[in-house]
Amino acid sequence: MTTATLTRDPAVTRTAPRLDLYAPIHKALRSCMMDTLMRIGRLDVGDAAEMQATLGQFDALLQLCRSHLQHENEFVHPAIEAREGGRSRRIAGEHVEHLAHIDALRDEATALRAAEGERRQLLALRLYRHLALFVADNFQHMQLEETVHNASLWAHYRDEELAALHDRLLASVPPVEMLRVLRWMIPALNPAERAALVGGRKAGMPPEALFGLLDQVRAHLDERGWDKLARAIGVPQQPGLVEVA
Ligand SMILES: [Fe+2]
Structure with a gap:
């Protein structure tokens, strides 16, 4: 084409x-x-x-x-x-x-x-x-x-x-494959898409799984991207304070 x-x-x-x-x-x-x-x-x-x-x-x-x-x-x-x-x-x-x-x-x-x-x-x-x-x-x-x-x-x-x-x-x-996909998907989305995806999954995830996902994602976002995501889904924005609200 x-x-x-x-x-x-x-x-x-x-x-x-x-x-x-x-x-x-x-x-x-x-x-x-x-x-x-x-x-x-x-x-x-x-x-x-x-x-x-x-x-x-x-x-x-x-x-x-x-x-x-x-x-x-x-x-x-x-x-x-x-x-x-x-x-x-x-x-x-x-x-x-x-x-x-x-x-x-x-x-x-x-x-x-x-x-x-x-x-x-x-x-x-x-x-x-x-x-x-x-x-x-x-x-x-x-x-x-x-x-x-x-x-x-x-x-x-x-x-x-x-x-x-x-x-x-x-x-x-499988969960392991899903985590690998999300490592690439979440940073590749725009802030509104990211917030919708992570926010939508937040309710159905055990706290430790959400913590692990955010930890993984944060390493691949810039500071502004992370701040926007943290604000949108209600988790602390400061370094080292990623905890489930
Ligand atoms: Fe295809």
């Missing part, structure tokens, strides 16, 4: 007044993709600790992508197909390509870890370039989902039905 095509299509350029199942998770994915790509670009392949940390994040990104597309296949596409047969076919086909791309990237990272000396530098550059292509591909893909797929969902489902679908999807996500 070209930029010119996108700007001509009213379904594509419309801003969403409706419940958007894709926007928050895609903000998380874009953030994780861009951060990981930059870290691989600047990776010091002679630094064992940096290699481990950077490639660890790379592995987590691939797992996040794999899991995300499976959620879409399992929950979102059947909903679209039930009301508009064939509408999700193109995106489902791209998911098959993405899985192959993910496997290839995983193998490149394995080769990088096993390499010695100058070859390591070459393999790091190869991984950086191929991850960049994967990211570029995914950015196009996510735009289609957020426009064409959302248009279909909004045409055929009420927001309450979409919320119920989303709840079923979330119930299938």
